[in-house]
Amino acid sequence: MPDGTSKKPSRIQMRNRSLILDAALDVFSAHGYRGATLDQIAEAAGLSKPNILYYFTGKEEIHVTLLNQLMETWLDPLVEMDAAGDPLTELLDYVQRKLDMSRDLPRESRLFAGEILQGAPRMLPHLRADLKPLLNEKCAVIQTWMNDGKLAQVDPRHLVFSIWATTQHYADFDTQVRVLLDDDPHDSAAQFLDQMYRSLLTP
């Protein structure tokens, strides 16, 4: 077993751990935690099941590792929103970054959605410790912008919720969107969302 306390993971450890995590992201995002099996993950990774359990102590640790890695990526677009920038531009850019993430990282979006949908059994601490303070900070910034008359007055929290909802929708409900739309939704969605938030936020 690779010693968690030792300093340097070998090259083969790095490769196999990332093979496993990538395969697990496929499987967990497609079938949910309970719906995913170690055999599926093993096959997708091109490794045997016991070999998987040589690198991770169990199914749960794989899932938790994915969730932990995800949290960083997930918060990043919001972190980038700059209090010193132009308010409307900052918010519209944030919307576009989130929409791009739905296109580029749909597995991550669905993994996150599935976790929250089931009550966030393994993510609640992260939500409280990481997401909540960040949201509070950014909502305060948005509120300042509104008080300065740079943006129309709306509830900053519901504004952010709506941005999350509308952008992640294109990853999480991709199956439905594809049934209902004939062409690729990304460009038309980008245009629609820009129009919607521009009309809402322009003072």
Add this chain to the structure above:
Amino acid sequence: MPDGTSKKPSRIQMRNRSLILDAALDVFSAHGYRGATLDQIAEAAGLSKPNILYYFTGKEEIHVTLLNQLMETWLDPLVEMDAAGDPLTELLDYVQRKLDMSRDLPRESRLFAGEILQGAPRMLPHLRADLKPLLNEKCAVIQTWMNDGKLAQVDPRHLVFSIWATTQHYADFDTQVRVLLDDDPHDSAAQFLDQMYRSLLTP
């Protein structure tokens, strides 16, 4: 086994079938299809597992039955949108009806979300047969409204997607919303969404 071809389901059949479906809705919406077990459903329904299988041929049939029942309820708010009514009022009322559904039927919302999230393995036919034509019809109505200058010009499909996303978000991501918000979100969400779609759609 209750004969599916016979004419009249007995009183006790009606009662137990609905007990089972209600319990199954709890369990499936909380844990997903694969995460739910017949034992959980049986316990929640207050019946034994073999007794459950006396009324339904298997786990899948219970799930499919729930999904079929759900489709009606789900489309209803959109069906009610009246081409003869006042355009802005009709759309804003639709938003409120969907938001009310998220508050009143969160289990149904999560069941639907979970099914779509996993690629809609049992719902794709319904989406194509029921949802798609209805959406096309209603989008045509909205387009007419816009052409008549009653509404601002936006992409009707993405408009509807955004309504679904923002309203269902309060049911599907309830756990997250509750962590981030201290008071009940419903009234403030209703106000925010009214403001957002009013500013977007007012010509």
Add this chain to the structure above:
DNA sequence: CCACTTTTTGACCAATTGGTAAAGCTACGA
């Protein structure tokens, strides 16, 4: 009260699944 149908249950199964143990293989430095 009795025959007959519907409902319920306890005992049981086969398949799946997360996980283990120990032997075998491989890379690599001395």
Add this chain to the structure above:
DNA sequence: TCGTAGCTTTACCAATTGGTCAAAAAGTGG
């Protein structure tokens, strides 16, 4: 070349889970 630490596999469990079956129990009409 050899020894050793790291990596991989084969064979195997024990628990869970969807589902079956025959018999018991409860309704029900006459």
